[in-house]
Amino acid sequence: MSRKSFLGKSIVSIKDLTREDLDIIFEEADKMEQIIKSNKKPLDGKILAALFMEPSTRTRLSFEAAMHHLGGSVITVSDPKSSSAVKGESLSDTIRTVENYCDIIAIRHPLEGSARLAAEFSRVPILNGGSGAEEHPTQALLDLYTLLKELKTVEGKSIAMVGDLKYGRTIHSLAYILSKYNAVKLYFVSPPSLRIKAEIKNDLKEAGIEFHEVESLSEVIPLVDAIYMTRIQKERFPQEAEYEKVKDAYVLTKELLTFAKGPIPVLHPLPRVNEISYDVDDTKHAVYFKQMYNGVLVRMALLNLILGGEVK
Amino acid sequence: MAKKSNSSELKVSKIKEGTVIDHVDAGMALIVLEMLGITGREGTVATLSMNVVSKKTGRKDIVKIENRFLEYTEINQIALISPNATINEIKNFTVVKKFDVQLPEVIVGFPKCINPRCITNAREPQVQTYYVKSVDPLKIRCKYCNTNMDKNDVVKQLTKYSGITK
Numbered sequence: 001m002s003r004k005s006f007l008g009k010s011i012v013s014i015k016d017l018t019r020e021d022l023d024i025i026f027e028e029a030d031k032m033e034q035i036i037k038s039n040k041k042p043l044d045g046k047i048l049a050a051l052f053m054e055p056s057t058r059t060r061l062s063f064e065a066a067m068h069h070l071g072g073s074v075i076t077v078s079d080p081k082s083s084s085a086v087k088g089e090s091l092s093d094t095i096r097t098v099e100n101y102c103d104i105i106a107i108r109h110p111l112e113g114s115a116r117l118a119a120e121f122s123r124v125p126i127l128n129g130g131s132g133a134e135e136h137p138t139q140a141l142l143d144l145y146t147l148l149k150e151l152k153t154v155e156g157k158s159i160a161m162v163g164d165l166k167y168g169r170t171i172h173s174l175a176y177i178l179s180k181y182n183a184v185k186l187y188f189v190s191p192p193s194l195r196i197k198a199e200i201k202n203d204l205k206e207a208g209i210e211f212h213e214v215e216s217l218s219e220v221i222p223l224v225d226a227i228y229m230t231r232i233q234k235e236r237f238p239q240e241a242e243y244e245k246v247k248d249a250y251v252l253t254k255e256l257l258t259f260a261k262g263p264i265p266v267l268h269p270l271p272r273v274n275e276i277s278y279d280v281d282d283t284k285h286a287v288y289f290k291q292m293y294n295g296v297l298v299r300m301a302l303l304n305l306i307l308g309g310e311v312k
Numbered sequence: 313m314a315k316k317s318n319s320s321e322l323k324v325s326k327i328k329e330g331t332v333i334d335h336v337d338a339g340m341a342l343i344v345l346e347m348l349g350i351t352g353r354e355g356t357v358a359t360l361s362m363n364v365v366s367k368k369t370g371r372k373d374i375v376k377i378e379n380r381f382l383e384y385t386e387i388n389q390i391a392l393i394s395p396n397a398t399i400n401e402i403k404n405f406t407v408v409k410k411f412d413v414q415l416p417e418v419i420v421g422f423p424k425c426i427n428p429r430c431i432t433n434a435r436e437p438q439v440q441t442y443y444v445k446s447v448d449p450l451k452i453r454c455k456y457c458n459t460n461m462d463k464n465d466v467v468k469q470l471t472k473y474s475g476i477t478k
Contacts, residue, residue: 090436113431113456117438132429134457199460 003028006305010119010126014137014173019180026145028301031311032069035300041071042309049102050076051094052129054110058270058292059129059138063106066299070309075101092121099124103307107131125306127299133169138302139269140173142295147226149294150265150287154178160187160220163230163250163275165196170269171230172200179207186211187220191246193237217250221259227252227285229268229275247274254279267291327359330378332400332407333390338363340394340467341373347389347470348377356380369396389422391415392466395448415444419452423461423469430457 003024011017017025035042048067052060064074091109095118098105107118108129115128115135130136147154159178165171165188175196178184186204188196188211195213204211214220221227229252237243251274252266263284268276270288280286304311336344341360350356357378366372381401382390390397391413401409419442425432432440432454442452442461450463 088435091431091434092436092438109431110429111431111434112427112429112458113454116456117431117436120438131431132457199458 003305006302007308008125009306010115010122010128011137011302011306012115012119012126012128013135014140014176017137017177022141022144022177022180025141025298025301025305026148028305028311029145029294029297032297032300032304035304035311036069042304042311043067043070043072043307046070046072046104046307047102048072048074048303049098049105050074050078050129051098051105052076052078052108053080054108054130055080056108056130058295059108059136060106062292062295063127063129063138063299066296066303069296069300070303072103072303072307091117095121095126104303127302127306130169133167134172136169136173138295138299139170140177141302142291142298143170143174143228143267143269144177145298146267146287146291146294147265151225154181154184156183157225158185158187158223159226159228160189160217160224161196161228161230162189162217162252163232164194165190165230166194167233168230168269171196171228174228175200175204175209179204179209184209187224188213189215189217189220189250191215191232191242191249193242194232194246215249217252218256218259221256222261224264225261226264227266229266229272231271231273231275250275251277252280253277254283257283257285260285325359326405327376327378327402328405330376330380330402331382332402333375333377334372334398334400335366335368335394335396336373336375336390337394337396338369338371338373341375343393343467343470344373344375344390344397347393348380348382348386350377385421387413388416388419391447392419392423392450392452393463393470395450415447417444418442418455419444423466425454425457425459426461426465427454427457427459430454430459432456 050060050063060078067074091114099122102124104125105122106127106129107115109131112132112134115126115131119126128135128137151157161171186209232247232250234243265287266285268288333344341362350358359376361374363371387399397413399411399413400407421439425440432438441455443455445451445453452461
C-alpha cells in the first residue's frame, strides 16, 4: 500500500484497513496542521456532500471543517427530515443521485451496513460517518491517532475502556483497530449488563489480544496507560434502579486519577454527561477536546488522500 | 443364494429419474423438502427416510425426489443446513452424477439477515450476502452488518417460509 492506493477508495469499516493503511493516514494527518496554518488549497474545486440521515453535530461539523481547511466546498443534508428518505426514497437511489453533485460523500445512516451498500452503488468514494450501532471508522481513527500522539506507541500499552461497552460503537471500532497492534492489553470496565458483546470478544481472541473484564474503575486506574471513557446510557437499562446502582461507579474524578501511574491521557468520544467530572478538564489527563481537534486532522487526511490532494 | 436381510439395513425402492439426497443430517429431511418448495400438493413423488442407521454419521435422513434435478442455489441451501449431504442424480435407474454438497465461501441471496436494523432488510435492490466463517457448526456473517448467524437462525426461516408448520 502506498499513498496513491487511497485514491478513490471508500472508507466503510475499520476492518478494511491494514496496519500499513493506518500508518499512511496518520502520517498524512501529521501534515494537515501545516495546511490549516497556510493558505494552501489542495482540494480547491472539489465538493464534499455530507449526507447525514441521523442527527450528528461533531462528526458532520468536523467533516465540513476538514473540507473547508483543504480549500474544497461542502453541500449538506443535516436534517434527516429534509431529505428525500422521508418521501420513501431508498438509500441506493439517494446515493445514485447525490454522486452527481459531488466528488466524495460522507454519510451517516441509522441502519447497519448502510455505508457498505452506499459504497457499492456510488461512483464517488464513500466515507462512513456512522452506520447504526455497527461502525464509526473515522471516530476509531481519531481515537487511535490521539492515543498515538499521547503515548507515542500503543504497543505494549494497557488501555481501559469504560462505560457502555455493549452498545457503544466507538468502543467496538476502537477495540478492533487496537487489535492491529502488538501486545495491547485491554481492560473492559462496565456493569455486567453492559459488557462487550461476545462476537467482539471472539474476534479479539482470534486476533490474540489480551483483555480483562472488570467492574471496578478504581482497581484498574493504577494499571493502565490510558483511559477511554464513554457515557452510560440510561435509556439502555430495563430498570431505573439498575442504572442508579452503576451510574456513579464510573465517574472519573481528579482525585481518582491521583492513583494513576502518571499523567495518563483520558479520552472520551463526547458528549459527556457526568462520567468525567469538570475538575479533570484542567489537568494534564484531559485530552478529550484535543481529540476533537485531531478528528479534523484525521478527516482532512482521509479527504486529501482519497481525492488526491498535493501536500508539499 | 438369497442375501440374508438385515433388519437395520434400509429398504427403499430405486427411482427411475430424479435426485436422491443422501446423508442429510438426521431430522432435517422435512426441512429440506420445505426448502425445495415441495409440499406434496403439487404432485411431486418424494420418499423420505428419517433417522436411519448410517455408517458415516450414526443416523441420517434420505430424500428421494422423482423427476426433479436441483439448481445450484438449491444445493447451496441444502449445504447450509446439512453440510455432509450428497447429491445423486439418477437417470434410467442409474446414478449419472454423484457429489457432496459444498458451501461456497460467499452465499448470496439467502437467507434473510436476522438483524432487523440491517440495510438488507430495508427496501433496497441489494441482495443478502454472507461470508461463511464455519461450515460445521454453521456460522455465517452478514457482509453488510457483520451479524453472525448459525444453523438454527437459517432453519427457523425455512420452516416459516412455506407456512407448513402453521
